[in-house]
Amino acid sequence: MIQTLRAAVEWDICIIGGGATGLGIAVDAASRGLKTLLVEKYDFAKATSSRSTKLVHGGVRYLQQGNIKLVIEALKERGILLKNAPHLVKNQAFIVPNYKWWEGPYYGIGLKVYDWMAGSLGFGPSQFLSREETLALAPSLDTDSLRGGVLYHDGQFDDARLAIHLAMTAADHGATLINYMNVEGLLKSNNKVCGVHLKDTLKDTSKGSATCEVKAKVVINATGVFADSILKMDDEHSDSMLTMSQGIHIVLDRKFLPSNTAILIPRTDDKRVLFAVPWHDKVIVGTTDTPVKNESILFSIIFKNTLRKTLAIQTF
Ligand SMILES: Cc1cc2nc3c(=O)[nH]c(=O)nc-3n(C[C@H](O)[C@H](O)[C@H](O)COP(=O)(O)OP(=O)(O)OC[C@H]3O[C@@H](n4cnc5c(N)ncnc54)[C@H](O)[C@@H]3O)c2cc1C
Known part of the structure; x- marks a missing residue:
């Protein structure tokens, strides 16, 4: 995967974050034939995506709140997940x-x-x-x-295993997924994001530089609760998006x-x-x-x- 990263000139899509969201996007993008790179700072599903209540639910509580549209969508996704991954749900x-x-x-x-x-x-x-x-x-x-x-x-599902299976499915479709690869900054051209600065946190620096630049047509911020830190790389004065x-x-x-x-x-x-x-x-x-x-x-x-x-x- 690291060799593929080094050899590539430009990616169609670079996804930052290897949790459920980023890995799901990687499966979607790679299965559409896009040249897909996903980078994760720690291990896949290290953050929220291995620490959930392990429920694949239709959102009973949203029903109580009257959010019918969301419940219908969640119930449909629940059914699809059981069909697609009966070994995990x-x-x-x-x-x-x-x-x-x-x-x-x-x-x-x-x-x-x-x-x-x-x-x-x-x-x-x-x-x-x-x-x-x-x-x-x-x-x-x-x-x-x-x-x-x-x-x-x-x-009920095993959240961490689902994440690993999403990573494997994305790889089967040709995606490149690298863990322990931190995004330290964004590349910009004409004030538009056009790539990322990466640091390989496992690299033995006596054997060469641990950092590199990667170009991508689209960069996706899928860092969950850490999303504001990526936004600040784009504009340090940007308002916090999350509570x-x-x-x-x-x-x-x-x-x-x-x-x-x-x-x-x-x-x-x-x-x-x-x-x-x-x-x-x-x-x-x-x-x-x-x-x-x-x-x-x-x-x-x-x-x-x-x-x-x-x-x-x-x-x-
Ligand atoms: C307590 C709790 C219980 C929950 N229970 C359920 C449940 O039962 N069922 C359910 O469906 N959902 C549940 N959820 C929601 C679900 O867990 C989250 O919606 C989901 O895990 C979010 O995934 P994510 O990929 O967006 O974020 P994360 O899993 O947090 O992934 C973000 C990733 O980005 C990486 N990252 C951050 N900065 C960088 C960087 N600079 N460079 C590279 N990588 C970076 C992080 O290391 C992390 O791995 C629960 C949530 C919580 C908090």
Whole structure:
């Protein structure tokens, strides 16, 4: 891949960022026959794309917000993903426990609409459950005031593996994808971006320069939460485009959810949607949603990983 990079004169498209977005763009571009380069600063899916709640969902919460168009699109994508990658996506049953009298009909009817919107790409019909049926599927629920539940189906996937498979698919279509290759600046001609300055962060500099310039007809900023840092390379006075938010999952032992059915709490006291989802021999609970000032705080959590470990240990 590095030799191909050195030999190329100009790329049709250079994608910055090897997360789900950048890798998906690489598959799309390469499969259309475009000469495609993707560069990733660390490893593929090192950032947000390996730290999700692992759900391929149709966006139940957007239904509650009335964003019908988004839900229809997400349900369609969910179905396509299951068809295209059945080895990475699986059907996951969820229970919405009901503690108030109105929750059964409210969530039950909402989830029937969700089923209907999925059409032929549906993952299975939702159903109303009695208190006993709910506890049989989710025995660790708080029994106090529990009236029953609603069972529905969504998808679960391995986010990091999906990213690697997207990278492999893009490579099969002729794309060049290089990790540990940092974009340090943008090349410009007539005030238009026409390429990138790269630094190979694994290169032994005693054997030659680690930096190079690459020309491209189109440069795509697919750096997710880091997108503002690329924008600032174009114009250091550009306004920030993003409002940062940090989400934390707590990883618990499976004894906290001793079943294969996940739990969805549609609204916590602080107005979040909360999931408790079985994941291998653990259960992932989350997420929080805390505004942060800039991505360097997220960086320290993502890349040092200490907080995740500390949380898991404290919980045990
Ligand atoms: C807590 C949480 C839970 C979530 N749960 C789900 C879920 O269950 N299901 C779901 O579908 N979605 C979920 N999402 C959303 C989903 O994870 C993100 O939308 C997706 O991962 C974003 O991918 P991305 O490629 O845009 O960004 P990222 O994965 O962050 O990728 C950006 C990449 O750009 C690279 N980069 C940055 N700067 C440079 C540079 N200068 N040069 C080269 N490379 C650079 C970074 O190293 C990084 O790898 C969740 C998000 C969060 C925060």
